[in-house]
Amino acid sequence: MKKLIALIMISIMIISCKEEETLRQEKTDELAVLKGEEANMLRFGSIDELKMFVSERQESETDLLDEAKEMSEAGKYNSLLMIYNLEAYEAEKLGINEKELPVVDSNDDMLLLLLNQKGEVAVENKIFRINGEFVYAYTEGFSAYIDEFLASYNGGKIKMEKGETFNYNKELTVYRHNNEVERESEARGVTSYQYFNNNYRMKAKQYNGYWLFYSSIGAKTKVEQRKKFLWWSWWKTVKTDNRLEYELSYKVESTFGFPTITLNASGHKYCYCNEANKTYDWSVGFPAAPNIYTPLKGETRHWAHWYSANPNTVSVTLVY
Structure with missing residues (x-):
């Protein structure tokens, strides 16, 4: 009987510890949001x-x-x-x-x-x-x-x-920072706009940047709608069928002095979404992110559909 009671007590202690650990983890998961509510930032x-x-x-x-x-x-x-x-x-x-x-x-x-x-x-x-x-x-x-x-x-x-x-x-x-200013190009570059008509366009983008605490490299496809009010106009992202295919090599430089390496990335992203986006690689660090990413050679292929337009599909290939 004593052994049974002891086993029950041990089981209760284990369950309590697990519940406490779960609660502690939930609080940890909520930490960024709770503090964000207090200071209006993550x-x-x-x-x-x-x-x-x-x-x-x-x-x-x-x-x-x-x-x-x-x-x-x-x-x-x-x-x-x-x-x-x-x-x-x-x-x-x-x-x-x-x-x-x-x-x-x-x-x-x-x-x-x-x-x-x-x-x-x-x-x-x-x-x-x-x-x-x-x-x-x-x-x-x-x-x-x-x-x-x-x-x-x-x-x-x-x-x-x-x-x-x-x-x-x-x-x-x-x-x-040493991040490139956005450039526009039909065949080569980091950004291209392909127009369905005056009110809708596809934005194809290759991006990479180092921001001290965060760095990344990737590409994306999205569609924007022209919005107008009086004499002002601007572009707003809208959901549609977006596609992205990518194949490239890129350089990874270490901010800690480790040897530079070359990596490859290939794949695709198809979705009905705000954008078909793929981050090939990223890093975060404190007081500084460990990696700087630079594209070397390759290409990204972008398609988007806006079915009420004629033509209803546009595409472009961007070469690194």
């Missing part, structure tokens, strides 16, 4: 949390724009991915002023999902902000140093080359 207590957040979405091939809209509707935070796809009246309802938005020249939706409307995300004890040609890593409460740095930089007191990191002080580090 906050990751460790680089492992950030890796898990990105990895889960890359592996499940989540429709990131849909997730961005859901996060905003739930009152969690407004990501740049969602904001960059808003119509004028939608932005006005959310109190978003276009003139106050940061400039993040990236077509990587994962990066834009991570950033809030100030271009910020918190990782461990730093907040990363992207705006224009710089990535800032600052200690919370010390964002005023960014204006100090810019005043010195614009005044010629501080000089930085592209790809250079500058430690302004112990509370602020600045990285001047």
Whole structure:
């Protein structure tokens, strides 16, 4: 009888431990969202949390724009991915002023999902902000140093080359990124627009970039609709049948000094979605991501369908 009671007690303790571990894991999973609600940005207590957040979405091939809209509707935070796809009246309802938005020249939706409307995300004890040609890593409460740095930089007191990191002080580090400005091309380049008509177009994009805490390389296909209001017009992503095929080699440079390697990627993505997107490779790190990705040779093939248009299918091949 005593042995039976002892076994029951041990079983209860094991179950309790497992429940406590599960609860602790659930709290960990919610950590970024809960803190995000408090500060209107995603906050990751460790680089492992950030890796898990990105990895889960890359592996499940989540429709990131849909997730961005859901996060905003739930009152969690407004990501740049969602904001960059808003119509004028939608932005006005959310109190978003276009003139106050940061400039993040990236077509990587994962990066834009991570950033809030100030271009910020918190990782461990730093907040990363992207705006224009710089990535800032600052200690919370010390964002005023960014204006100090810019005043010195614009005044010629501080000089930085592209790809250079500058430690302004112990509370602020600045990285001047070396990511290419978007180019348009019919046959070769990183971006191409193919028009169904004046109101619908396919955007084919190859992207790669290094943003200090995050880096990636990939390609995507999507369709945009021209929206008009008075004398303003803009393009908004719409769902349709998108296709992407890719085959390439790319270089991986280590920021830690490891030898450079060459890798290959090939495959396809077909979907009825906001975009057919494939990130071939990515890395995150604190205080800096470990890898820089550069395409070497290959191509991406893009198709999209808008069935009410004539012709209702467009395509393009982009050569690296």
